[in-house]
Amino acid sequence: MPNSTMTIRRYLILAVVMVTGSCGDTCLSVGMKRIGPVSIAHMGTLFAAVRTPWVDVGIVLLLGFFASYLTALSWADLTFVLPATSFGYVIVALLSRFWLHEHVSISRWIGIGLITTAVGFVTRGPSYTPPSAVVEEG
Amino acid sequence: MAAPLIAVAGIAAIVLTATTGDVMTASAMRKLGDLDAIKAKSGLGGAVLAVATSPRLLIGALSMALSFFALLFTLSHADVSLVAPASGSLTFVSNAAAARIFLKERVDSRRWIAAILVCCGVVLLHR
Numbered sequence: 001m002p003n004s005t006m007t008i009r010r011y012l013i014l015a016v017v018m019v020t021g022s023c024g025d026t027c028l029s030v031g032m033k034r035i036g037p038v039s040i041a042h043m044g045t046l047f048a049a050v051r052t053p054w055v056d057v058g059i060v061l062l063l064g065f066f067a068s069y070l071t072a073l074s075w076a077d078l079t080f081v082l083p084a085t086s087f088g089y090v091i092v093a094l095l096s097r098f099w100l101h102e103h104v105s106i107s108r109w110i111g112i113g114l115i116t117t118a119v120g121f122v123t124r125g126p127s128y129t130p131p132s133a134v135v136e137e138g
Numbered sequence: 139m140a141a142p143l144i145a146v147a148g149i150a151a152i153v154l155t156a157t158t159g160d161v162m163t164a165s166a167m168r169k170l171g172d173l174d175a176i177k178a179k180s181g182l183g184g185a186v187l188a189v190a191t192s193p194r195l196l197i198g199a200l201s202m203a204l205s206f207f208a209l210l211f212t213l214s215h216a217d218v219s220l221v222a223p224a225s226g227s228l229t230f231v232s233n234a235a236a237a238r239i240f241l242k243e244r245v246d247s248r249r250w251i252a253a254i255l256v257c258c259g260v261v262l263l264h265r
Contacts, residue, residue: 022222028210029218038214046210055210062206070163070189074173078164079237079249082230083256089223096219104219111262115227118255122248129244 006127010075014084016068022091024061029100031055076127083122086115141215148212152225155205157232161240162198168241169194227256 031054032038038045049055072081093112096102170176170188177185189195212221234253237243 025209025218025222029213029222032210032213035214038211043211046207049210066202070167070195071173073164073167074170074176077237077243078160078241079234079243079245082160082233083249083252086226086230086256089226092222093219096217100218102217102219107262108219108223111259112223114255114259114262115223118252118259121255122252125246125248126244129242 010072013068013071014081017065017072017081017085018088018091020061020065020068021085022088022095024058024065025092026095026099027054027058027061029096031058033100077129080122080125080127083119084127086119089115145212145216145221148208148215149221149225149228151208152205152212152221153228153232155201155208156225156229157236159198159201159205160229160233161236162194162201164237164241166192166194166198223259227259230256 031049031052034054035045035049035052090112093104093108097104170192173185176188209221209225231253234245234249238245
């Protein structure tokens with residue numbers, strides 16, 4: 001059974017999940033905006049997109065995300081890891097606003113604030129459901 | 139198809155495939171146990187081998203790959219500041235229900251309140 005204690009190293013892994021996930025999504029966005037809209041009749045364009053630099057960087061970052069995400073899931077619940085790493089949405093919003101110059105409205109900022117509040121709320125609780133509790137409830 | 143409708147359909151496809159991927163992946167990792175302990179015992183190669191040979195993880199990875207292409211498609215029609223938070227947050231809510239049902243995780247009131255906060259956040263993100 002995994003040790004459920006959250007150490008600094010484990011918090012760092014959660015931080016890596018946030019940063020690589022949000023930066024990876026943003027790089028994919030830059031790459032796909034340069035390609036332009038993909039129509040349903042030309043879905044093959046999505047495979048061609050994999051050969052563009054920004055999409056490649058996005059894929060490398062998302063591979064880093066996947067490795068750190070798997071590591072986190074090996075010692076914490078899915079319903080802990082996902083909200084705990086939701087702060088990545090704030091990083092996406094900041095990158096969208098200041099790097100991609102997309103419009104992020106006030107209501108979206110409030111929405112992002114609520115998500116961040118949820119993150120703070122859930123991370124104060126336990127990170128792992130021990131198998132004994134699973135058996136009791138199951 | 140109208141652009142907003144494509145964005146909604148794209149986000150729905152991302153959520154469905156991502157939830158399947160997350161639940162299958164979490165199930166695989168729960169079955170394997172602490173990766174740090176496996177790495178300490180069998181080295182990095184042993185940990186990679188344990189992960190790569192898990193059938194549940196392969197199904198999860200396939201679902202995530204589908205989610206990835208749905209994300210690429212949707213990003214070509216809508217802003218990342220809408221698609222990434224909306225799909226991610228909705229996936230979080232569907233994952234909370236799926237984790238409770240399929241993984242038997244203890245989704246307590248704290249986690250459900252967090253889910254409601256995220257739901258409200260998603261509504262605001264769509265305005």
